[in-house]
Amino acid sequence: MDSLLARCCPSCSHSPSNPCRNFVRCRTEGPLCHSSPSCSAARKRRIEEIVSGSRPRVKVAVASCTIAAGALEVLKAVREVSKELGLEVVKVGCSGLCFLDPWIELSAPGMPPAIFGNVDPSDVEKIIRDYLDGDVSKAYAIRYRTGRARDEDRVPTLDERPEWRLQVRYVSRNCGVVDPESLEHYIALGGYRGLERAFELGPEGVIEEIRRAGLRGRGGAGFPTWLKWKLCRERESDEKFVVANADEGDPGAYMNRLLAESDPFRIIEGLTIAGYAVGASKGYIFVRAEKRLMAERLERAVEEARKWGLLGKNILGTGFSFDIEVVLSGGAFVCGEETALLAAIEGRIPRPRQRPPYPVERGLWGKPTVINNVETLAHVATILAEGWESFAKYGTEKSRGTKMFCVTGSVRRTGAYEVPLGTSIRTLVEVIAGGSDSRIKAVQVGGPSGGCIPYELLDLPLDYESLQSVGAIMGSGGIVVIDESRCMVDVARFFTSFVVAESCGKCVPCRVGTRILQQILDRVVSGEATPEDLEVLEELGEAIKACSLCGLGMTAPNPVLSTLKHFRREYEAHVYERRCPSKTCVRLVRFEIDRSRCIGCGSCQRVCPASAVERRGSTYFIDSSKCIRCGACEVSCPVGAVVRV
Amino acid sequence: MDPALLVDELVQRFGPKRESLLRILWGVQRAFGYIPREALEALSAKLSIPLSELIGVASFFHAFKLSKPAPINIVLCMGTACHVRGNSENLRLLKAMNLESRGIGIETARCFGCCSRAPVIAIVEGSGRILKLFGGVTPSKLRLVVSEATKLVGGSRG
Numbered sequence: 053m054d055s056l057l058a059r060c061c062p063s064c065s066h067s068p069s070n071p072c073r074n075f076v077r078c079r080t081e082g083p084l085c086h087s088s089p090s091c092s093a094a095r096k097r098r099i100e101e102i103v104s105g106s107r108p109r110v111k112v113a114v115a116s117c118t119i120a121a122g123a124l125e126v127l128k129a130v131r132e133v134s135k136e137l138g139l140e141v142v143k144v145g146c147s148g149l150c151f152l153d154p155w156i157e158l159s160a161p162g163m164p165p166a167i168f169g170n171v172d173p174s175d176v177e178k179i180i181r182d183y184l185d186g187d188v189s190k191a192y193a194i195r196y197r198t199g200r201a202r203d204e205d206r207v208p209t210l211d212e213r214p215e216w217r218l219q220v221r222y223v224s225r226n227c228g229v230v231d232p233e234s235l236e237h238y239i240a241l242g243g244y245r246g247l248e249r250a251f252e253l254g255p256e257g258v259i260e261e262i263r264r265a266g267l268r269g270r271g272g273a274g275f276p277t278w279l280k281w282k283l284c285r286e287r288e289s290d291e292k293f294v295v296a297n298a299d300e301g302d303p304g305a306y307m308n309r310l311l312a313e314s315d316p317f318r319i320i321e322g323l324t325i326a327g328y329a330v331g332a333s334k335g336y337i338f339v340r341a342e343k344r345l346m347a348e349r350l351e352r353a354v355e356e357a358r359k360w361g362l363l364g365k366n367i368l369g370t371g372f373s374f375d376i377e378v379v380l381s382g383g384a385f386v387c388g389e390e391t392a393l394l395a396a397i398e399g400r401i402p403r404p405r406q407r408p409p410y411p412v413e414r415g416l417w418g419k420p421t422v423i424n425n426v427e428t429l430a431h432v433a434t435i436l437a438e439g440w441e442s443f444a445k446y447g448t449e450k451s452r453g454t455k456m457f458c459v460t461g462s463v464r465r466t467g468a469y470e471v472p473l474g475t476s477i478r479t480l481v482e483v484i485a486g487g488s489d490s491r492i493k494a495v496q497v498g499g500p501s502g503g504c505i506p507y508e509l510l511d512l513p514l515d516y517e518s519l520q521s522v523g524a525i526m527g528s529g530g531i532v533v534i535d536e537s538r539c540m541v542d543v544a545r546f547f548t549s550f551v552v553a554e555s556c557g558k559c560v561p562c563r564v565g566t567r568i569l570q571q572i573l574d575r576v577v578s579g580e581a582t583p584e585d586l587e588v589l590e591e592l593g594e595a596i597k598a599c600s601l602c603g604l605g606m607t608a609p610n611p612v613l614s615t616l617k618h619f620r621r622e623y624e625a626h627v628y629e630r631r632c633p634s635k636t637c638v639r640l641v642r643f644e645i646d647r648s649r650c651i652g653c654g655s656c657q658r659v660c661p662a663s664a665v666e667r668r669g670s671t672y673f674i675d676s677s678k679c680i681r682c683g684a685c686e687v688s689c690p691v692g693a694v695v696r697v
Numbered sequence: 698m699d700p701a702l703l704v705d706e707l708v709q710r711f712g713p714k715r716e717s718l719l720r721i722l723w724g725v726q727r728a729f730g731y732i733p734r735e736a737l738e739a740l741s742a743k744l745s746i747p748l749s750e751l752i753g754v755a756s757f758f759h760a761f762k763l764s765k766p767a768p769i770n771i772v773l774c775m776g777t778a779c780h781v782r783g784n785s786e787n788l789r790l791l792k793a794m795n796l797e798s799r800g801i802g803i804e805t806a807r808c809f810g811c812c813s814r815a816p817v818i819a820i821v822e823g824s825g826r827i828l829k830l831f832g833g834v835t836p837s838k839l840r841l842v843v844s845e846a847t848k849l850v851g852g853s854r855g
Binding site: 532534 | 839
């Protein structure tokens, strides 16, 4: 059998024009319509081949993040070696252990599957040959023990690694495991069972299932998914739409990209279920401009699903017709706001409009429309397949289930981790992500709409309400760890300049207000601010929150307000003492040459654009009155003798 | 290729509807590396949308360029992780180098989504194709990026 999806024998009649109701279950448990030991054995064999492989196999993680780390060169090397040694090569998505990029996984009958991280193309041949020789000692981890490899005990299993053990891989279960371009792989591992079950439950049953699971939107605000669906379902209309919001724009958040690049069919399945539950005929996936590979993989998945009758007319013979279109954004952060996103799909300037009416009442072209985040939809498909209890048993009373978080910045193990809601930030940052080499000062949660949480509050549980109580928001779940070397005023200024650039300009509080915030912050980092400026920051921040039209403006001051609340002393040092405690703000530091380290090479003098570096004997001095604080000397010095004081 | 001809073809492929606008603009941008005014004029006539409105849409999105970009561009990721790990410093240094005179453009982008490699800098062709991606760019590695870009400018001219 070449493909699990193909007909086992002429008795099978499934095709998109003549769909079989049991198409999905038949592929993994079948054949169901006729009895044939040979067909059933062939199906079992094929699944076995997909799951464990019948010959030695190399999985290469190919996603945007691993490509940035050189995965394509690794893939090329793997292909060359595999051709010679007769190995099977499978491209998979990413497991979220980004600190390992680029990584590969080797397996062979009888051997423990082993993951090798930070692979250099030139090492590929040796890694593979050693592995086939029974040596896994250089592996980052093995999936399970077989006792057949040499020195196996010295290599931990994934579950012995804290970054894996403390995760609950619910929605990300397939990430880094399956070939994201293969519907066959997805179905072999239980995919599309959710849709099949949705058809058994009926639209109301699906909404009830999601209600019992307690799923709340994973895009930020945490609105109950079932309620949104119910409101849309109850609207009378000749046409309805569902939209997957894949306009993941928060800097530092990439869980949606990771999911879509690693397991795109789960999102397609989730969106199809949403369409079925609310009675929509068409779905859109709106993808952020910068995430091309995500759009490509989703588009390919849509075509594949269409080819096998899982999208299109009369899906699986149920009479339900539904299709999906992938739309690539032109790049505007505000499109993450739902009314702006709808305008973009319609081909208009994406400026948010007043709500109500909400999109469930008047959405795309005035028709009832449900907009869900990508991770929410992936959860939907998983919940339907596994039952609501499998989801609801994780998390807290009000925040059920698991959520993916991306931990970046100053940590040892950058990555995308899925944990039950209610897990403390400390567990996520210090145990799973391994803490930092330097001292952690704060974590920034929720992107430009979120806030900075000081180190002292790291025991806070990650759930919607707790985060709000300290001035942050869940957002999409990006967590950036900030260490002692960074200035919090500078971080606030960074986020403010982000929203200034991304404000759509429609309402005054956001357009003008954020610009004034930025101007004040510019004065603070230059040492030109007055104590009154700090009061204005606070007052204006509250006004912008209260008066802005959409979510972007309403949350824009959060980074400033939360740093003012938790790191006021840093602001005060800039204002009263004209100094930057972390020596980040160049206008408030002086560059000096440490004579004990200077080797007298003169490179600082050559690069200085202001001729502020003077030679005195064998060493150099910086004339502070001429220095324009550009930092060129600091960069050019080969021995790090230019210091900030 | 004549921008108007391309617009004809794209309108035919995606349908003469307003909702095809994003796809058509992407098609033009991919072909030329930017959206020439002639393309917008042709599109305005085809879809019966005022030119002012089309320019409004195209200029609102930052992925669309309305003027011809430099043949080689250094693009710095300005995501949070890249900012806290030093790309704002890198930007300051690059701007001081007067690279425009060498035919190298400097641009910033929102998060590339590979925050684990922060700070990230890409060398991007005029058409928008990424030629090289650098992760963990320290000031000393920045020199490597610049010399690589300089080499590529030479190549694209020859």
